[in-house]
Amino acid sequence: MKFNDTLAKLVRQSLEVGATPALMGEPGIGKSSFVEDLAYSMNTKAFVLPCNQLADKADLTGARLVPYVKDDGTDSYKQVFYPHQVIQEAIDYAQANPREWPILFLDEINRTTSDVTSGALTLVTLRRMGHVELPKNVRIVVAGNDKGTVTTLDEASLSRFAIFHVEPDASTLMSVVSNLNPWVKKVLTQYPALVFQKSTPNAIVADGQDEDDDGNVTMAELFDGGEEMNQLTTPRTIDYLSKWLNAADRQDLASHLATPVQIGGRETSELNEIIEAYTGDTMFTTQVVATIAEDLASNSGPAAANRVNVPKPNCYAELKAAGTVTDLAKKIAELTEKEISGALLYALKENSDNARLIEQLAQTATRIEPEHTRTLIEMVTSDQVDRQNLEAFLDIDAPLANATKPVLSAFL
Secondary structure, eight states: OBSSHHHHHHHHHHHHTTOOEEEEOOTTSSHHHHHHHHHHHTTSOEEEEEGGGOOSHHHHHOEEEEEEEOTTSOEEEEEEEOOOHHHHHHHHHHHHOTTSOOEEEEETTTSSOHHHHHHHHHHHHHOEETTEEOOTTOEEEEEEOSSSSOOOOOHHHHTTSEEEEOBOOHHHHHHHSTTOOHHHHHHHHHOGGGGSEEOOOHHHHHHSSOTTSOSOOOHHHHHOOTTOOOOEEOHHHHHHHHHHHHHSOHHHHHHHHHSEEEETTEEEEHHHHHHHHHHOSSHHHHHHHHHHHHHHHHTOOOOOOOOOOOOOOTTHHHHHHOOSHHHHHHHHHTSOHHHHHHHHHHHHHSSSOOHHHHHHHHHHOSOOOHHHHHHHHHHHHTTOSOHHHHHHHHTOOSHHHHHHHHHHHTTO
């Protein structure tokens, strides 16, 4: 299943019913970014625990001997299990924000020791770590690799999850990566299937085909690169390449393109060699180099536009359902500043008459959260805000609205 709005909806529905989604797929395809983006869309936070960085179960549970006084008054010691710092941060946040569903993301759950994997599975099953229980509003998402050197999960373990086999999606990558390089965007738009590739093994490059095949190189053959350390084309490496290209000087790129080099038995350009460092010897790299060369020759380039991810707080449905202004004011009074900020942001985006809701939120709000401010500006500049709701907000005489008007007016 591709990383797109459908998958985001399905994973969110799993979280709503208390299930534990497991995202299984190749490394570097965007699982972590997907979960963090999902958490923001839910107006909450994702707490990421990379399980592959834990050496053994003790790193996860934090077992310690602590002194205590027995009933008879004598001193003794007992073993106490303390949650990992990331788990404790998720617990603290959940307790401070009871109406949110913060996500505890156990990444690379099966690319670690079997001991660590077992401890992580216990956390999913029992929802506790030692003597500390997870708050009911904490939601768990796990991710792992479905091939390669991994700890195999048995059927009993697998039955605890809603398993989604995931693969990267070019359109989603283009919508969620901020300031995606125009050359990269053009290649992904024209050739979306190139979003994930592994470098062609040297044997296939030299011969063109294996003796036993029919001339077609299969994905399984591409995955079998022997012991060579070949770079991949994945959403992660594409993002790095995009950032480098955005910072690169056009004259330097032209110089790299004009400089011939030899890689093994191949003659290519220095620019090709540089881009291969980011995304490997793949067709994606070939197309990016060709696109850059064409642009440098014509001195033109494509424009990029991104979909803005606007979070929807869990409290929003209740606010919309309020029958009277009095009921609405009571519900708003119970919200945290972050919930008010998030509700105001979503009300401005929603294609509905939210004038009453926006007025009540603006009168109560003391500030717009920094991350919501960035999203609001992105919405306005990309024309992804409901104009009627924005005008209603700008007409309000309230400290927050008055403070925001000069900023928004500059982009209108």
